[in-house]
Amino acid sequence: MAKVAAAALAVLLVVAAAPAAQAAVCNMSNDQFMACQPAAAATSNPTPSPSADCCTALSKADLSCLCSYKNSPWLSLYNIDPSRAMQLPAKCGLTAPPNC
Template sequence: MEKLRIVFVAMVAFVLVLEGVHGICNVSNDGLMECKPCIQNDNPTDAPTKACCAALESADFKCLCKYKDSYVLKTMDINSTRAMELPQLCSIPNAPVSCKSVKRGTPSN
């Protein structure tokens, strides 16, 4: 069972690397990294940077919501609750208040 878990985590990491080359959900890899300090579980910063907010301006929130409860976020030490607060903290117009207000669909990169 432990071997299966290791293989799964390795596969997830590989997919993240492939997706991270171009970013995810219309957010560049650099943009995602700009946002990480305020959404990480350990010692998060109080507010997102201007660069983080700029990266989220073109985000596909429908796509991002598909990752909200993902095991991937947990492995990357990302607090999904804090991540869902970013659009409001960045004052992004027309951003959803929650994933419940976003119609579910297939993620798109």
């Protein structure tokens, strides 16, 4: 668990320390993550479909890398529900990696 927390902290530090255009996690900038947040929100009323900006970002993202964060506590900092986030590739017409 300590390794997961340390990895999450490292990811957050990279995103927070660099300008949004330069910071990237799994080939997605902070702005791109935030474009997907409304459709993956950990609220009772997320948007029904991801935005075009979200789908564009996901199409360029390293989906295998993103899958490695599906149980990460840092998702809660972005108010992202992991199960809703895992549905986004399919909603964007993308194929999620196996075992994701």
